[in-house]
Amino acid sequence: MTEARRIVVKVGSSSLTTASGGLDADRVDALVDVLAKVRSGGEKEIVLVSSGAIAAGLAPLGLTRRPKDLARQQAAASVGQGLLVARYTASFARYGVRVGQVLLTTDDTSRRAHYRNAYRTLDQLLAMGALPVVNENDTVATDEIRFGDNDRLAALVAHLVRADLLVLLSDVDGLYDGDPSKPGTSRIAQVEGPGDIAHVEIGAAGKAGVGTGGMVTKVEAARIAAAAGIPVVLTSASRAADALAGRDTGTYFHRTGRRSADRLLWLAHASTPQGSLTLDDGAVRAVVDGKKSLLAAGVAGIEGDFVAGDPVELRDTTGRAVARGLVNFDAKEMPRMLGRSTHALAKELGPEYEREVVHRDDLVVVR
Numbered sequence: 603m604t605e606a607r608r609i610v611v612k613v614g615s616s617s618l619t620t621a622s623g624g625l626d627a628d629r630v631d632a633l634v635d636v637l638a639k640v641r642s643g644g645e646k647e648i649v650l651v652s653s654g655a656i657a658a659g660l661a662p663l664g665l666t667r668r669p670k671d672l673a674r675q676q677a678a679a680s681v682g683q684g685l686l687v688a689r690y691t692a693s694f695a696r697y698g699v700r701v702g703q704v705l706l707t708t709d710d711t712s713r714r715a716h717y718r719n720a721y722r723t724l725d726q727l728l729a730m731g732a733l734p735v736v737n738e739n740d741t742v743a744t745d746e747i748r749f750g751d752n753d754r755l756a757a758l759v760a761h762l763v764r765a766d767l768l769v770l771l772s773d774v775d776g777l778y779d780g781d782p783s784k785p786g787t788s789r790i791a792q793v794e795g796p797g798d799i800a801h802v803e804i805g806a807a808g809k810a811g812v813g814t815g816g817m818v819t820k821v822e823a824a825r826i827a828a829a830a831g832i833p834v835v836l837t838s839a840s841r842a843a844d845a846l847a848g849r850d851t852g853t854y855f856h857r858t859g860r861r862s863a864d865r866l867l868w869l870a871h872a873s874t875p876q877g878s879l880t881l882d883d884g885a886v887r888a889v890v891d892g893k894k895s896l897l898a899a900g901v902a903g904i905e906g907d908f909v910a911g912d913p914v915e916l917r918d919t920t921g922r923a924v925a926r927g928l929v930n931f932d933a934k935e936m937p938r939m940l941g942r943s944t945h946a947l948a949k950e951l952g953p954e955y956e957r958e959v960v961h962r963d964d965l966v967v968v969r
Contacts, residue, residue: 603835604848606766608728611637611846612651612756612823613771617839618686619654624661625685629839631693633771636842637733638697647728649763651736651756652690658682683737690735702732705739706755717762717868724763753823754871761830761867768827768834769845770820775838776852777802777817793855796825826871829859866966869926873913877906877933878923879959882941886918889925890967895958896927898939898947908933916960925967927960 618629641648656668656675659682669675687703694701704724727734736759738752753770760768779802780787793799804817824834835845837852844851881889885900896916908914909932916925931939939947939955948956 603767603833603845603854607645608647608649608763608765609640609767609769609846610649610651610756610760610763610765611769611771611842612752613653613839614752614773615653615657616773617771618652619657620661625654625658625689627689627693630689633839633842634690634693634696636846638694638699639843640846641699641733642697649724649728649734649736649759649765650690651752651759652686653737653752654686655679655683655737658685686737687735694733700732702727702734704734704736706736706759707739721762724759728763751819751823753819754826757823757826757830757832757834758868758872760827760832761861764861765832768824768832769842770823770834770836771839771842771845772817772820772836773838774817775841777804777821777836790853791850793824793853795856795858824855825858826867828855828857830867831857831859831861833857869913869928869964870966870968873926875906875915875926876908876912877904877929878915878917879904879929879936880917880919880921881924883919886924889916889965893962895962896960896965897944898959899941899943901936901940901959903940904933904936906933914960916965923968925965927965929960930957931959 613633617633619625637648637650640646656678659678659680660666660668662681662685663678665674665678669678683703683705687701690701704720704727706720724734724736736755738755756768756770759765774782776789776791777793777799778787778789782789790799790802799821804821820836824836827834834855835852836855837845841851879896879901880903881896881900882902885896888894888900889896902919906914908929910930912929913926914929915923916927918924936959938951939959944956944958
């Protein structure tokens with residue numbers, strides 16, 4: 603942890619705002635004090651993934667709780683995002699640090715061209731000594747293209763910028779083996795793999811009503827990052843200094859895998875399937891166990907209105923998702939292809955049909 607050079611820090615709405623909405627300047631300043639000190643020596647880079655835009659816009663718009671409908675969420679985000687960045691700009695200015703706002707949607711991380719551009723922007727901001735403040739672009743994102751929570755966004759950003767460490771800050775000082783508000787529970791100091799917490803009942807968002815995540819999304823984000831070779835610390839915002847100094851605080855998630863190809867991580871965790879393909883048993887074995895491409899001969903059924911290049915879910919005959927991939931054909935082309943060999947398709951329909959339905963390089967197993 604102390605050797606980490608590039609660090610992604612995610613902070614939740616409940617750690618920055620009041621329960622009724624509106625930014626808490628003292629809380630923001632306290633977090634900025636910690637982050638500015640960490641990067642003051644010039645050896646460490648910080649990317650801040652910050653929630654709080656919608657929560658910050660509640661009070662100015664006369665809302666007492668986070669609205670459930672997307673239109674009012676977007677209105678609150680439109681007002682709150684400016685307030686949030688202005689507050690960070692003013693707070694970091696006390697240390698002579700310039701911040702840069704980066705707003706992302708899943709398109710920016712799941713489509714290759716957008717992904718490369720997002721990486722270049724963040725990398726250049728860091729190279730120029732700025733501190734990127736990243737948030738989901740709530741003002742324009744539809745339900746179909748939303749990350750849904752900034753914990754998952756933070757895990758994906760950590761992978762995007764090739765971070766050495768992800769720090770998830772919340773209003774709880776770690777993962778507990780039970781309800782932390784009840785006596786007899788204890789903090790789980792380290793997680794070496796999913797089996798270590800299989801017995802733990804993990805809670806959802808808190809009562810304040812200003813956030814979307816809760817411990818469920820934080821543990822899932824930690825799992826995503828750890829599987830991609832990035833260690834994670836989960837602790838409270840008040841313990842941020844301890845976490846970044848490598849002291850014993852919160853819950854430390856060890857790496858469980860190696861860094862994967864960028865497009866595969868985005869495909870697995872940031873894409874929204876536009877349809878599904880049902881595979882016969884032989885195709886499931888070829889894709890999952892044999893690490894093969896999916897051919898038309900193994901497709902038994904289709905659902906959805908997708909076009910070539912869209913992400914689709916690959917399911918077995920029971921309906922269980924086994925993989926996700928980028929399809930090479932439109933949905934309207936698929937019915938006449940089902941169960942047929944590529945050779946036969948090419949002979950009848952032309953050489954453009956002599957290819958995989960989903961190529962192995964654009965496919966990731968999810969079971």
